[in-house]
Amino acid sequence: MSKAAATTIADGVAVKGALKPGYERVLTPEALAFVAELERNFGERRRELLAARAERQKKFDAGELPDFLPETKSIREGDWKVAPIPKDLLDRRVEITGPVDNRKMVINALNSGAQSYMTDFEDAAAPTWDNMIGGQLNMMAYWDKEIGFTDETNGKRYDVVAKPATLIVRPRGWHLEEAHVEIDGQAMSGSLFDFGLYFFHNAKRQIASGSGPYFYLPKMESHKEARLWNDVFVHAQKKLGIPNGTIKVTVLIETLPAAFEMHEILYELKDHIVGLNCGRWDYIFSYIKRLGKNPNFILPDRAQVVMGDAFLNAYSLLLVKTCHERGAFAMGGMAAQIPVKGDEAANEAAFNKVRADKEREANNGHDGTWVAHPDLVKVAMEIFGKLEGPNQLARQRQDVNVGQKELLQPHKGERTEHGMRECCRVGVQYIEAWIGGRGAVPLYNLMEDAATAEISRTQIWQWIYHGATLSDGRKVTPELFRDVLEDEMKSLRETLGETRWNEGHFEQAIGLFSEMTTARECEEFLTLPAYRLILENETRP
Template identity: 40%
Template sequence: MAALRSVELERPPQALKEEFDTLFNDQSLRFLAELVSTFEEEVEQILNRRIARKVHLNLTGELPNFSEDTAHILSDKSWRVHPVPKRLQRRHVDIGDLSPCNTERFKLGLSSPAQGIQVDFDDGNCPTYYNQIKGLYNVYKVVRNQFPDVPPISRAPLLMLRPRAWNMVEHNMMVNGKEVPGPLFDFGLLMFHNGKLLLQNNSGPFFYLSKIECYKEARLWNKIFLWAEEKLDLPFGCIKATVLIENILATFEMEEILYELRQHSAGLNCGIWDYSASFVNKFGHRPAFLLPDRSKYVNMEKRFLKSYMDLLVQTCHRRGALATGGMAAQLLPQGKDSAPYRRVLATVTRLKLLEIQAGVDGFMVYDLDLIEPMQRLFQMHTSGENQLLVLRDDVSVTSADLLTMPAGGVTLYGLKYNIAVGILFIEAWLTGRGHFFYQGQVEDSATAEISRSQVWQWIRHRARLEDDERVVTRGLVRSLAQELLGELKAHRGRDFRGRETLLTAAHMFLEVVQRRDFPEFLTTYLNLDHMFLSSQDAHRQLEAKDSLNHKL
């Protein structure tokens, strides 16, 4: 019982009593407490190591490169990742950014022809206590075939479970007097309740691991997987995980990351916007790394991104691992015979064909109506379950290829777009939503990260607009933000509470892009900000007037 006495857990809104009581019992809490107690110190070391590495880069002016310390891993041509289960070998089209607390969309995804679903507790999800519990409970129900009119888990699209990244904290649970790391909270509950059933149904447990920056972080996840398999009496290596390579530092260690996870690897994944934002995060104060307008000059055809995808595919296939492309964020307009519909479909087709030709084994879409057209695209241009035999021996990527920024400037349209996405994402978070729709696309934390990163960097380097030579200053950004607020307020009419939230979001966005030092993650800033925390407290207080603290 000592483990349980070390746990403090907040009670959720009364509306979640059944979900809460199902997820949090003595056995699951003991498992969680032991998981956190075992690994929380190493999680802290990872976060401190990130800080130290960034300080070192700033002080020395050095740039990342392929490491000589791991030359023995790179030069050994014999090792391969362990083979993945049959159902993982063919995943041409997955649904991305599916927040599992959205019950109706989750059910639609499960009934779709997609081969997998990125069950997203991270980028596409706002981690309110309500959302986490509802999402975890929905996964619990799916695995037990408790949703009517949904295929059984053995035939439904695979659940690719994506816990939060290392930078996120779960405020509503404490172990040994400290708030617990968000990824351990998510992973622990997902594994405890679902791991064995997923395995029995040849459907998992499979995970996505986001925002990893180096191979030592992959090593920690491997230790966590081994620990969970032993504690839950599961076969060694049954957990499989895809690592999202969305940080420039991780790009130089992709082979080492596969090596550390070789018993548990399901491959690597490309993420264009988080990856692009990481350049600003790590080197944004350097003029040589001024990233031009993403709406005009940043795409997978540019040298630094094409090299990144080519290297990822080559690295994966050389070691027998699957390579996953990015997510199509576009939303198909209504009317299959309409010109807008055909235009959007043609754009998505062109971009995804580039990924297929690069050798990816699959990619993601957000719009469910894109699943079948993209599956047909794969069938037209490939044969077999995957492209593991496409070894890309033609590829020879250098550090210069990965670190050379594309040419281009800043447009007024691009600046306005970035401001809008940044403000609207913060507004979404303040209202408990992890993504929103804007100008025909789904926007989430990845696009919010690149948006606010670019605005911060353009102010810092006093970039000039191509349109009229105006300098991007904080005064110009504030003025454009006010214009946007005026347009949005007029559109929303008498929704005064919504207008107040929007104004708060604008203030927070302006604070972030004007700060002297670059906040590493927008989601960390939001998750720790008093406005977000107080909004969650207010939500709980509406549901329960008794003490929120449940001590075990």
């Protein structure tokens, strides 16, 4: 972070990030007063809910298992529906995702042919100050119809097509802070910062254009966290004179505790919610983290934890059944494959994996699905384009009977040295890119975000914690992990070359990955200590 003195733009608001030309359009006194009011009204509740997560984790560590809440049984069994879904969100058969900070990627996603586009301040964007404010500027430019630009490197012009994808924005999760802005001496919530600025600057233009302020909400663990978001929305709409219920959200069910509270989350947000989404990679990470110390739930190699089996299949089916019962969309998960250039056979194999994945989702009853690359839109639409209508809300799936046992059933498979090596390779390279400011990272023909690194480090952490046995009979120890990591990093350094290695953040990434993987306690998020590295690097000349 800049060592320069913080700038006070609104009462009690200190901006510690650099105020570069153009940033004043985002960071107006009025906008900062708006987000400061959100922080003052809701910041303490956010911190209390995060503390409640930690207390609940102590119970899980002691052997208690997640289960449906007895105190909310009446909501699960009640007869109610969510509010009607706006016209431009009724067809979401294919959604593309990507970082908000890269203007070319934003335009390409809007023009991709997908029905909707989730642009991301969260896991696909590293939260550098420039990325976060640059993302807000991109959003303002889009709603001002001024986002088009000419690429100076090749003279190519980028403009948004006449009928682009419906735009949905994902702010950061409740656990993340925006260290560059302090409210009354305390760093503010990244969630409230991202949501507040985007809503303040763009909501009225969105409504005037026939769309609206639409959001994806990540990483929630309980209906009480959903209630907090709902209270934020009620306050924000009232403050700007916008009718209650204008904000529409889709909630990612990407934590294990949230899977047991899907009805309750829909209920708390029923005036504002249009659906739930299977955030599958983060869900695997959450499963490992929440059940990590329980020897009955040790997972095999990541590659064997697939959507058609065990707890992942149960969660997908229950999400569809729950959403459709309440008149809400059930969105499928991410196809992370990206085109394999120069290898037609490998490219077709990757696309066939996407087709099989999307066939399973469509057959389960999902209303739409995610892809990470424009070239995959057409492939996913091959499957979801066969639906009888723009969604499958009429498919009730009353045949699905999923309980606690099914939601917790671990995947079967082997734990291998190859799996450890893959975790080390992918985990370190992703963290290195993230520290350097890139959140959407192509690695080994997949578009990875922060969830992949989280799975990589927690998977090995769990194996070490329990002294798990590999398929060749060896016990996983800190020493074995360090030997594998050192060997993989030596190979990676040779592959990348000294210049790329020395110009990057590899030593920081290796240190963080190793420290978190061998720690006695499983850290909540690697993005928290990694964010501190981003801030430290900003102070370096």
